[in-house]
Amino acid sequence: xxQSQLADIQVSAQVTLPVSAGQVGRxxxxxxxxxxxxxxxxxxxxSHIDVVHNAAHDVRHSNAFPCH
Amino acid sequence: MSTFRAIVFASVISGFIVGLxxxxxxxxxxxxxxxxxxxxxxxxxxxxxxxxxxAQPAAAGHDHANHDHAAHDHxxxxxxxxxxEPRDGFERNAYTAAANILTAIGFALLLAGFFxxxxxxxxxxxxxxxxxxxxxxxxxxxTLAPGLGLPPELPGVPSAPLLSRQIWWLAAVLATSGGLxxxxxxxxxxxxxxxxxxxxLPHLIGAPEIANIxxxxxxxxxxxxxxAVTVTSLVFWTLLGGLTSAVxxxxxxxxxxxx
Numbered sequence: 001x002x003q004s005q006l007a008d009i010q011v012s013a014q015v016t017l018p019v020s021a022g023q024v025g026r027x028x029x030x031x032x033x034x035x036x037x038x039x040x041x042x043x044x045x046x047s048h049i050d051v052v053h054n055a056a057h058d059v060r061h062s063n064a065f066p067c068h
Numbered sequence: 069m070s071t072f073r074a075i076v077f078a079s080v081i082s083g084f085i086v087g088l089x090x091x092x093x094x095x096x097x098x099x100x101x102x103x104x105x106x107x108x109x110x111x112x113x114x115x116x117x118x119x120x121x122x123a124q125p126a127a128a129g130h131d132h133a134n135h136d137h138a139a140h141d142h143x144x145x146x147x148x149x150x151x152x153e154p155r156d157g158f159e160r161n162a163y164t165a166a167a168n169i170l171t172a173i174g175f176a177l178l179l180a181g182f183f184x185x186x187x188x189x190x191x192x193x194x195x196x197x198x199x200x201x202x203x204x205x206x207x208x209x210x211t212l213a214p215g216l217g218l219p220p221e222l223p224g225v226p227s228a229p230l231l232s233r234q235i236w237w238l239a240a241v242l243a244t245s246g247g248l249x250x251x252x253x254x255x256x257x258x259x260x261x262x263x264x265x266x267x268x269l270p271h272l273i274g275a276p277e278i279a280n281i282x283x284x285x286x287x288x289x290x291x292x293x294x295x296a297v298t299v300t301s302l303v304f305w306t307l308l309g310g311l312t313s314a315v316x317x318x319x320x321x322x323x324x325x326x327x
Contacts, residue, residue, distance in 0.1 A: 029072035030184040037079070037177025044170045046234055054153035056167035058160070062098040063171065064211060064220035064297050066233035 071188075071320070075180040078316035083173030086308045090172065091165040093303060097296040099164070101289060102223060108285045109224025172304070175206060176312045183316050193317035196310045203309015205248055211301040213244035213267070217275030220297035222290055225283045228276035240270040 044056050045065040053060070053067075060067040154160040179202055183194040194202075214237045221227060247266030250259045 026071045026184060026188040029070060030075065030181040030188075033072055033075040033079070033177050033184075034181035036076075037174045037181065040170055040174030040177065044167050044174065048230075050151035051153075054151060055163040057153075058094070058099055058102055058164045059167035059171060061102050061221065061223065062094050062297060062300060064215050064218070064301070066218060066227075066230055066237050067221065068223070068227075068230060 071184050074316060074319035075177060075184055078312055078319050079173050079176035079180050082308060082311040082315050083176040084169055086176075086304060086311060087169030087172035088165065089307065090300065090304045091161070091168045093300050094164070094168070095161070097300050098293065099161075101293045101296060105222035105224050105285050105289060105293075108283075108289075112224060112284050172308055175210070175305075176308055179203070179206065179309060179312045180316045183313055184320065187317075187320065193320060194313045195317075196314040199313020200306055200310040202313070203305040203307070205245075206309060207302055207305035208248065209241055209245045211298060211305070213270070214240045215294075215298065216240075216271055219290075219294050222285055222293050224285045225290065226278060226281055228278050232276040236270065236273075236275045239273075240275075243267065243270045 043052065045060055045063065047053065057067070059065075154163045179199070182202060183199065187193045217240060218227075218233055218237060227233065243266045247263040250263035250266065254260075254263075
């Protein structure tokens with residue numbers, strides 16, 4: 001989604017965009033957010049770094065993430 | 069509000085609330101069992117070198133992260149001696165709460181991403197009820213399916229090398245989500261058959277195991293833990309699905325592009 005389209009949406013929610021452009025922007029933003037989510041869960045639950053493991057130890061066991 | 073911002077705001081809010089609630093639930097369910105298991109784990113470790121441990125009483129109070137050294141060293145995952153770890157009590161629980169909140173935010177980002185795509189395609193926002201069903205799907209994908217092959221494990225119970233279990237866990241998650249998606253969204257017989265095959269495939273291959281498990285952690289404790297983890301996870305996912313969809317629908321109202 002381009003800057004101008006973003007600005008349009010912020011000015012008015014009623015603005016109508018071409019369907020394809022709006023859908024692509026929405027999809028790519030959703031995918032970005034999901035990648036971020038996978039990264040966060042991966043770090044907390046699966047990182048082999050000792051300090052991260054020790055801090056999240058009980059959560060890993062409680063979520064049945066593979067641990068030690 | 070852009071879609072991305074709506075997803076992130078909704079995920080942070082619902083993840084924070086659900087993470088805190090689950091931390092409370094864990095204090096009554098899983099955490100007491102983990103602490104009990106660590107007593108057995110420590111006893112097993114102390115056995116081969118009683119004298120050395122007895123000489124350092126200060127170390128006995130908070131060594132939950134040291135449990136790999138004596139009892140079972142898997143080679144691929146050895147905690148560094150003296151690596152930082154939170155102190156038992158408040159500090160440990162604070163880190164547990166933070167990790168729970170982060171995990172919930174991470175999974176909420178995944179859920180809200182799907183909600184955004186879905187509401188963009190249908191033109192109507194995802195209701196709390198549909199969100200709850202997505203939460204149940206998350207429970208099936210992230211807890212039930214991997215848990216069949218790799219049951220929730222207490223500290224002090226030996227298991228196959230960590231990396232092989234993490235790879236199988238990920239494969240089970242991917243296959244289960246793919247299988248469910250084929251069955252739910254493709255309503256044809258061939259898709260349903262391939263969906264069921266995908267669901268069963270990781271279990272036909274089988275999770276990594278070790279030949280014989282020797283542990284002094286009682287099996288009743290292990291069984292209680294499996295139940296506690298599964299039920300806690302069910303609460304986590306239904307709350308997260310319902311709440312994230314409701315909060316996301318609010319933030320997204322201004323940004324939804326009607327078709």
